[in-house]
Amino acid sequence: MAAKAKSNRLGRGLASLIGDLEEPGQEAEVALGSETVPIDSLKASKANPRRSFDEAELDELAQSIRERGLIQPLLVRPVKKDGYEIVAGERRWRAAQRANLHDVPVVIRQLTDQESLELAIIENVQRSDLNPIEEALGYRQLIQKFDHRQEDLAGIVGKSRSHLANMMRLLKLPKPVQEMVGDGRLSSGHARALVGRTDAVALAEKIVAEGLSVRDVEKLVQSQEATNGSTAPRPKKKKDANIRAVETELSEVLGLTVDIASGKGEAGELRIRYSSLDQFESVRARLMK
Numbered sequence: 001m002a003a004k005a006k007s008n009r010l011g012r013g014l015a016s017l018i019g020d021l022e023e024p025g026q027e028a029e030v031a032l033g034s035e036t037v038p039i040d041s042l043k044a045s046k047a048n049p050r051r052s053f054d055e056a057e058l059d060e061l062a063q064s065i066r067e068r069g070l071i072q073p074l075l076v077r078p079v080k081k082d083g084y085e086i087v088a089g090e091r092r093w094r095a096a097q098r099a100n101l102h103d104v105p106v107v108i109r110q111l112t113d114q115e116s117l118e119l120a121i122i123e124n125v126q127r128s129d130l131n132p133i134e135e136a137l138g139y140r141q142l143i144q145k146f147d148h149r150q151e152d153l154a155g156i157v158g159k160s161r162s163h164l165a166n167m168m169r170l171l172k173l174p175k176p177v178q179e180m181v182g183d184g185r186l187s188s189g190h191a192r193a194l195v196g197r198t199d200a201v202a203l204a205e206k207i208v209a210e211g212l213s214v215r216d217v218e219k220l221v222q223s224q225e226a227t228n229g230s231t232a233p234r235p236k237k238k239k240d241a242n243i244r245a246v247e248t249e250l251s252e253v254l255g256l257t258v259d260i261a262s263g264k265g266e267a268g269e270l271r272i273r274y275s276s277l278d279q280f281e282s283v284r285a286r287l288m289k
Contacts, residue, residue: 049138
């Protein structure tokens with residue numbers, strides 16, 4: 001029960017700690033319960049999943065802060081030597097430095113390393129501040145460092161398990177392709193079609209050079225697979241009518257293609273084909289019941 005309560009608190013994001021998040025440009029007042037601290041008493045968290053900050057956006061935010069002040073407080077936690085570590089709001093802190101602020105509003109909370117990392121990821125995901133690779137690395141860090149299961153983590157960050165699985169698959173891509181995703185040259189949809197391919201880098205460069213859509217990439221990959229597979233066709237054995245009937249029955253129930261391959265004696269294989277992780281999760285959920 002305690003674990004569930006914690007997940008719910010974190011799942012609501014920063015609103016449960018410092019009030020509703022304000023979009024840039026909205027009128028708002030500094031959250032109740034905040035206080036002001038010297039800007040040089042703050043330091044960025046090494047665990048923050050966000051690694052890239054757009055210079056033009058920082059300059060724009062700094063200009064807004066000069067004109068109106070820093071409206072949304074930073075969420076921080078105490079660290080040794082009379083300082084504070086930023087849990088959420090590093091972008092605002094960087095912009096405040098550019099605006100030459102000496103003090104900034106903060107909300108101070110006692111948080112564990114795990115809670116700090118979870119909240120940092122939640123804030124960035126809610127604001128869509130992370131690129132797909134940063135988001136995937138953040139999820140992996142939570143899973144590896146704090147032994148989260150994907151199901152539990154999905155509930156904490158407010159995403160589906162299939163979304164987490166899709167994002168983390170991007171980390172299987174070669175580094176050059178990950179860099180293209182990180183800087184926005186490739187979308188996560190483009191990248192997912194390249195996972196597991198030995199020619200992923202070459203295809204990624206082709207996508208960027210020719211401006212191919214996700215659908216174009218999917219067609220290209222499918223056509224290559226069909227060509228490669230056609231070089232060594234396998235003769236098909238005629239199936240028993242009863243087996244075909246069972247395949248049809250299972251296919252209608254699952255909504256997916258089912259293939260039954262008979263082996264020696266009473267042995268055999270049951271294959272269920274899926275074309276997306278959502279379909280896989282649907283089958284998995286039925287089997288787990």
